[in-house]
Amino acid sequence: MLRASCNIPSIASPAISICTVRLSLFPILNLTPSSSARRISTIPVPALAQTLNYSTSSFSLKRILRAMDLPAPRASASYSTGSNDVGRELLVQHLLVKEEDQNILFELQKRVVRGEDLSDLAVEYSICPSKEEGGMLGWVRKGQMVPEFEEAAFSAPLNKVVKCKTQFGWHLLQVLSEREESVLADIQPEEFHAKLQDPDFLEDSQCVDVREPHEVELASLSGFQVLPLQQFGSWGPEVTTKLDPQKDTYVLCHHGVRSLQVAKWLQTQGFRKIYNIAGGIHAYSLKADQSVPTY
Helix, strand or coil: CCCCCECCCCCCCCCCEECCEEECCCCCCCECCCCCCCCECCCCCEECCCCCCCCCCCECHHHHHHHCCCCCCCCCCCECCHHHCCCEEEEEEEEEECCCCHHHHHHHHHHHHCCCCHHHHHHHHCCCHHHHHCCEEEEEECCCCCHHHHHHHHHCECCCEEEEEECCEEEEEEEEEEEECCEEEEECHHHHHHHHCCCCHHHHEEEEECCCHHHHHHCCCCCEEECCHHHHHHHHHHHHHHCCCCCEEEEECCCCHHHHHHHHHHHHCCCCEEEEECCHHHHHHHHCCCCCCCC
16 A cells, blocks of 8 residues: 655755665655555655665655556666766666675575566565665766765666665665756746746746645736645645646745755656746745735
8 A cells, every 4th residue: 555655854954864874955845645645755865875865755656656557667778878977867776685684685686587576675675764665766866876886876777687785785776767867946036037928938838836825815926836835745646747747847935945845856756857936936026026916
C-alpha cells in the first residue's frame, strides 16, 4: 500500500545525521496530505559525506508507476558514458549493505540476475534510508555523490545493475534513465513583468501560484494556476497531470520563500526549467506593477 506522506522542512533547516550521513539543505514539502494521496518521499537529500544524493524527495517512481499501471521511464541510449557528463543527470536507484555482508551482496546479485526487481530487494535488505522508497535516489548529477559511487553510476549501462564499494559499504545500483540537467533559477519581478507583455508567453509557459486562496483574493496575477501549498497532499501526487514538465514553469508566492520550496521540489519531479519569482507578489507590486495590491 502506498501511503501519502509529504514533509517540507524550512529552507534553513539544520543538517541531520543519518547513519553518519550529512544531510544537505534541500527544501522538501512538509504538510499533512489527504489520506487518498499516494506516497511522496519525505526525507531531505542526504549527502554521503560529499554527497551520495539520497534524493528521496522524489516519487518512489517505479512503485508509483506500477500502481498507476504506467510504464517506467525508458532509457534514450544504451549506455551512460562518461564522455559528456557535465550537464547530465541520471535517475538512480540502489541498495546498500554493510562491508562485512559481502555474502548477502552476492546472493542479491544472483536474485537480480534471476529477474527480481532491485527496488523490491532494497526495501527488504538495504540499510540506506532510501529503502523506504525502494532505493530510489532520484535524479543525480556530477558532484553530488562520493567518487566511487559517481564513477560507477556514470559509467553504468542503463538499466543494468552494477556493484560498487564506498566508505558506507557495498552498493548495487541501477541507472534507470538519463537527461540533460534541469534549470532552477530566480527571475526578477521586472523581467517577469516584461515576459507577461508577450501575448504568446502564457501559451508557451505555465505559471503557478502556491499561496492560499485567501491570499489570492487579496492580490493576484492573471494567468496563474493556484495550487496552494497547504493543499499539497491533494495536488502533489498528480502534479504532472496538472502541469507539463517540459514547459518553462514560473512559481509565485507572497515573498518568494514558499515558491522556492515548490520550485526545488518540481525540479526533483522532472520539470526541465523552473523559475522562482524573486520576492514574490510583494516585490512584483513594488518593482513591476504598482496596480497590484500589497498585503
